[in-house]
Amino acid sequence: MAASTTLLDVQTTPWGLEYSIHECPRRHRDDVAALFPGTPLDGMLVIPTCQQAQMDLVQMGQKVEDEKDRLLERFVEFAKVVCERLAAAGHWADYIDPCSGLPMVHRGTNAVYGEVEALVTLLGYKTQNAGCCKIILHPKWGSSVYPASMFAKAPLEARADNCYKWWPHNQQHSSQGTEEAARPGWPGAGMSAFEEVGVAPELIRAVEELGWTLPTPIQAECVPLILGGGDIMAAAETGSGKTGAFALPVLQIVHEAIRTRQRSRQNAPAGGGNGGADAPPACVLNAEDRDSVVAISPDGLRCQARSEQAWGGVRGTVGAFGGRVYYEATVSDEGLCRVGWSTQAASLDLGTDRHSFGFGGTGKKSHNRSFDSYGEPYGLNDTVGCLLDCQGGSIAFTKNGQQLGPAFQLPQYLQGQALYPAICLKNAELAVNFGATPFKHGPPPGFVGLASVPRSATASWQDTPSSSGADRKPLAIILEPARDLAEQTHNNFTAFRKFLTDPALRNELFVGGTNPQAQVRALQEGLDIVVGTPGRVMDFIETGKLPCDQVKFFVLDEADRLLDTGNQELIMKMFRRFPQAGAGVSRLQVLLFSATLHSPEVRALADKICQNPIIIDLKGKDAVPETVDHVLVRCDPQEDRSWLQSNPEVFTDNIHALDRTGQPNLDTRENWSEAVKRLKQRYLQRIIDAFQMDQCLIFCRTNFDCDNLEKFLNSLGGGAGGFRGKRETGKENPYSCCVLAGARSMDERRAALEAFKEGDVRFLICTDVAARGIDIQGLPYVINMTLPDRSEDYIHRVGRVGRADTMGLAISLVSSVPEKVWYCTVKGIKPWLAPDAKNTRTNEQGGHTIWYDEPQLLQDVEKRLTRPIPALAADLSLPSEIAARVAGTQAGSGGAAQYGQQRGGGVSKDVMERVQAVRPAVQELARLEHQAQTSFFQLKRKWAAVA
Numbered sequence: 001m002a003a004s005t006t007l008l009d010v011q012t013t014p015w016g017l018e019y020s021i022h023e024c025p026r027r028h029r030d031d032v033a034a035l036f037p038g039t040p041l042d043g044m045l046v047i048p049t050c051q052q053a054q055m056d057l058v059q060m061g062q063k064v065e066d067e068k069d070r071l072l073e074r075f076v077e078f079a080k081v082v083c084e085r086l087a088a089a090g091h092w093a094d095y096i097d098p099c100s101g102l103p104m105v106h107r108g109t110n111a112v113y114g115e116v117e118a119l120v121t122l123l124g125y126k127t128q129n130a131g132c133c134k135i136i137l138h139p140k141w142g143s144s145v146y147p148a149s150m151f152a153k154a155p156l157e158a159r160a161d162n163c164y165k166w167w168p169h170n171q172q173h174s175s176q177g178t179e180e181a182a183r184p185g186w187p188g189a190g191m192s193a194f195e196e197v198g199v200a201p202e203l204i205r206a207v208e209e210l211g212w213t214l215p216t217p218i219q220a221e222c223v224p225l226i227l228g229g230g231d232i233m234a235a236a237e238t239g240s241g242k243t244g245a246f247a248l249p250v251l252q253i254v255h256e257a258i259r260t261r262q263r264s265r266q267n268a269p270a271g272g273g274n275g276g277a278d279a280p281p282a283c284v285l286n287a288e289d290r291d292s293v294v295a296i297s298p299d300g301l302r303c304q305a306r307s308e309q310a311w312g313g314v315r316g317t318v319g320a321f322g323g324r325v326y327y328e329a330t331v332s333d334e335g336l337c338r339v340g341w342s343t344q345a346a347s348l349d350l351g352t353d354r355h356s357f358g359f360g361g362t363g364k365k366s367h368n369r370s371f372d373s374y375g376e377p378y379g380l381n382d383t384v385g386c387l388l389d390c391q392g393g394s395i396a397f398t399k400n401g402q403q404l405g406p407a408f409q410l411p412q413y414l415q416g417q418a419l420y421p422a423i424c425l426k427n428a429e430l431a432v433n434f435g436a437t438p439f440k441h442g443p444p445p446g447f448v449g450l451a452s453v454p455r456s457a458t459a460s461w462q463d464t465p466s467s468s469g470a471d472r473k474p475l476a477i478i479l480e481p482a483r484d485l486a487e488q489t490h491n492n493f494t495a496f497r498k499f500l501t502d503p504a505l506r507n508e509l510f511v512g513g514t515n516p517q518a519q520v521r522a523l524q525e526g527l528d529i530v531v532g533t534p535g536r537v538m539d540f541i542e543t544g545k546l547p548c549d550q551v552k553f554f555v556l557d558e559a560d561r562l563l564d565t566g567n568q569e570l571i572m573k574m575f576r577r578f579p580q581a582g583a584g585v586s587r588l589q590v591l592l593f594s595a596t597l598h599s600p601e602v603r604a605l606a607d608k609i610c611q612n613p614i615i616i617d618l619k620g621k622d623a624v625p626e627t628v629d630h631v632l633v634r635c636d637p638q639e640d641r642s643w644l645q646s647n648p649e650v651f652t653d654n655i656h657a658l659d660r661t662g663q664p665n666l667d668t669r670e671n672w673s674e675a676v677k678r679l680k681q682r683y684l685q686r687i688i689d690a691f692q693m694d695q696c697l698i699f700c701r702t703n704f705d706c707d708n709l710e711k712f713l714n715s716l717g718g719g720a721g722g723f724r725g726k727r728e729t730g731k732e733n734p735y736s737c738c739v740l741a742g743a744r745s746m747d748e749r750r751a752a753l754e755a756f757k758e759g760d761v762r763f764l765i766c767t768d769v770a771a772r773g774i775d776i777q778g779l780p781y782v783i784n785m786t787l788p789d790r791s792e793d794y795i796h797r798v799g800r801v802g803r804a805d806t807m808g809l810a811i812s813l814v815s816s817v818p819e820k821v822w823y824c825t826v827k828g829i830k831p832w833l834a835p836d837a838k839n840t841r842t843n844e845q846g847g848h849t850i851w852y853d854e855p856q857l858l859q860d861v862e863k864r865l866t867r868p869i870p871a872l873a874a875d876l877s878l879p880s881e882i883a884a885r886v887a888g889t890q891a892g893s894g895g896a897a898q899y900g901q902q903r904g905g906g907v908s909k910d911v912m913e914r915v916q917a918v919r920p921a922v923q924e925l926a927r928l929e930h931q932a933q934t935s936f937f938q939l940k941r942k943w944a945a946v947a
């Protein structure tokens with residue numbers, strides 16, 4: 001057996017190459033040193049690979065030579081890419097030309113690498129003497145094997161993570177078989193940076209159409225980890241591409257899953273295996289219901305796990321709940337294994353819970369972690385028959401045709417439930433026969449092969465019945481804190497999935513304020529991805545319309561905001577409905593995204609719903625991009641008396657309706673509070689004029705404030721009335737505006753956002769409902785009419801500008817006097833419509849108001865930004881330090897023309913950095929390609945090492 005330290009057990013790429021990673025064994029050090037003279041061997045990793053040949057490569061003849069050439073080419077393509085990735089990451093790497101045994105990158109030695117000896121030492125493979133040389137015998141493929149090796153010096157701790165980055169395709173979620181191998185993108189096709197993180201070509205095509213050339217840093221980090229099956233908590237600055245970071249891998253995995261199901265349906269014989277209408281679907285080992293260490297052969301009838309440390313399990317695609325059923329498992333390579341039956345609710349570790357029953361090679365039966373002696377041990381070449389008697393409620397086994405007697409009586413809670421063939425292995429291999437071909441020993445009288453059980457007595461993992469009758473049930477649920485954000489994310493999914501075909505994916509928006517009929521219909525027709533707000537999604541789940549028994553992804557976007565809005569209980573309730581028993585590649589993956597993930601509440605939630613989440617914190621606490629400039633305008637009604645003017649009319653919030661206000665010299669809090677409300681609207685108008693604003697998002701505290709500001713801006717525009725669509729030619733009115741606030745209907749909000757994005761209206765007045773996630777490309781300005789009462793909301797509000805490396809300016813109006821504002825603690829009442837002596841009292845006095853202290857809120861924001869926010873000059877020009885930085889733009893604009901434009905002349909800093917980082921690797925790739933091509937012609941030596 002293997003005598004070296006194995007860092008990664010044998011894995012299989014989707015196109016069938018096996019590889020593993022090892023420390024350089026002591027007995028090989030001299031040979032390796034001779035191969036790479038001058039290269040220190042500290043940290044040297046050896047990466048042997050094997051490909052299965054169609055022919056026995058010991059044979060002679062042109063056909064064998066042709067096949068060797070084909071396998072050689074495939075290896076070289078693979079090795080080149082891996083070495084290039086390692087080099088790009090700053091690591092030393094090389095690979096051996098299997099023809100000559102010579103290194104391909106670091107040349108200048110005549111020493112030849114012995115592949116055969118290496119595989120014996122590293123993996124314990126056996127050899128055979130073929131006369132002139134020793135040849136390797138692969139445990140599955142015998143001498144139909146083509147071995148070749150790579151070497152690398154990469155830090156060990158980078159292995160688990162970087163493996164996915166180096167490797168051309170993460171293999172956990174890939175399906176087995178030839179279709180995958182034929183897929184364009186790898187190996188062979190030109191590499192792009194999205195390919196490097198594992199994104200499928202169809203998705204790359206879609207994002208390229210959107211003008212995305214390289215992944216953003218958060219995408220580069222998250223995509224491979226999600227594709228690799230991990231839970232993640234990710235924080236990065238606003239506008240950094242978080243939506244793509246989860247949407248792309250979720251779409252890819254969901255599509256792979258659905259394609260696998262479709263294929264397995266297509267593979268099922270028409271009308272069933274035996275031609276009868278009631279014949280069951282064909283049963284194979286389920287590539288989607290397995291641990292990642294288990295590899296399955298393309299025909300789905302053989303499984304292998306090469307880990308010496310971990311057990312790996314897999315189930316069949318068909319289970320039985322009626323009749324007397326039989327299947328056979330034959331040990332085709334020695335190791336540890338258990339075979340038996342389990343429900344879908346069982347863990348893949350057979351026999352360790354109440355839902356599964358196993359029989360192990362050591363002669364023990366296992367159920368619910370209890371291992372008892374049964375039958376006798378079995379091993380290499382033995383065939384175990386697994387018997388399930390659904391009528392009698394019992395399970396038994398045979399060994400090479402000999403019955404071993406009853407093993408288990410099915411407990412009451414499992415009667416009538418479908419039990420699936422289940423296998424669990426450690427460093428072993430098994431072949432299974434469900435009865436589609438003749439059995440080795442055959443079932444005892446009264447039992448039939450699983451393939452012959454009528455469909456009416458079987459369940460299939462892909463067609464669990466649903467109340468809606470849909471044959472496609474949601475695999476991903478994405479929650480957003482606001483309807484508009486959900487709609488935006490839903491639209492992103494639609495755009496990204498454009499080229500994912502055969503089958504096309506289906507996604508639907510589930511938000512309140514919309515007609516549920518569309519959602520009901522989508523579910524009836526079959527749905528893959530749900531994007532929505534918690535309330536509406538939960539409504540559908542609770543009424544049984546939205547089945548969640550196949551959910552693979554639970555994504556909480558803006559997770560901190562979801563919790564703020566009181567959804568914690570609801571999220572937990574929803575989470576508990578998702579399949580929890582899934583293991584391996586079918587385990588539920590939980591992804592938490594936000595610009596701010598630091599609250600204890602988010603951490604506590606993650607502890608409950610994530611499994612060992614990987615935390616990707618690209619920015620830390622202050623997640624505002626450098627592309628945002630922050631300025632303030634101090635509003636002091638005692639100094640600036642323009643609030644006394646009656647024209648143009650301003651509209652305030654009625655909070656001082658009963659107070660004496662509007663007095664120039666009355667020194668009461670109420671008078672100054674009302675004055676500052678009026679003054680802020682005057683300032684708003686001046687700012688709009690000074691910056692000649694074409695497009696700006698204006699944040700207010702409440703829905704009522706939005707209504708009032710809308711009235712004010714509309715009155716400035718000549719009293720044209722509210723914006724009602726393109727016909728109004730909103731752009732001709734310098735103050736044209738519309739509102740995006742919670743109190744408006746979904747249709748109104750949608751139309752407002754659309755009009756603003758299209759540039760049909762200049763100002764979008766909104767509450768914090770638009771603070772998160774809303775993506776308006778190239779937005780130059782945000783104005784805060786009042787500061788939000790929590791500094792992290794400031795981060796999200798200003799994050800609407802400065803996105804995707806575009807410059808943006810955030811202007812905050814800050815009162816120098818206390819301002820009384822509505823703060824309604826009772827839902828549903830609207831005291832501002834009828835202010836009275838009672839409801840205008842403060843919260844402490846039993847009313848619905850508070851005194852807002854903006855200077856204090858400003859301090860909180862500045863603390864969060866770790867710098868003071870400078871004020872605009874008296875003429876509202878930019879402060880000198882900001883003006884100097886954006887200098888060089890149009891004269892007279894004070895630099896303001898820069899806002900809304902890409903920083904650095906259109907090429908983003910991230911893009912430049914990544915281009916610089918990959919440049920040497922691309923040059924090296926070209927050089928290697930040239931070397932590899934010429935080596936095919938020059939080198940004639942055989943692949944096998946001479947004995």
Ligand SMILES: Nc1ncnc2c1ncn2[C@@H]1O[C@H](COP(=O)(O)OP(=O)(O)OP(=O)(O)O)[C@@H](O)[C@H]1O
Pocket residue numbers: 211212213214215216219237238239240241242243244594595772773774775777799800803804
């Ligand atoms: N790889 C990329 N290349 C170019 N543009 C990109 C890329 N990824 C995302 N974008 C663009 O960047 C903008 C911001 O993306 P996105 O809305 O996903 O950001 P976010 O991080 O979710 O922001 P927020 O925290 O505000 O929700 C969008 O306009 C999007 O189209």
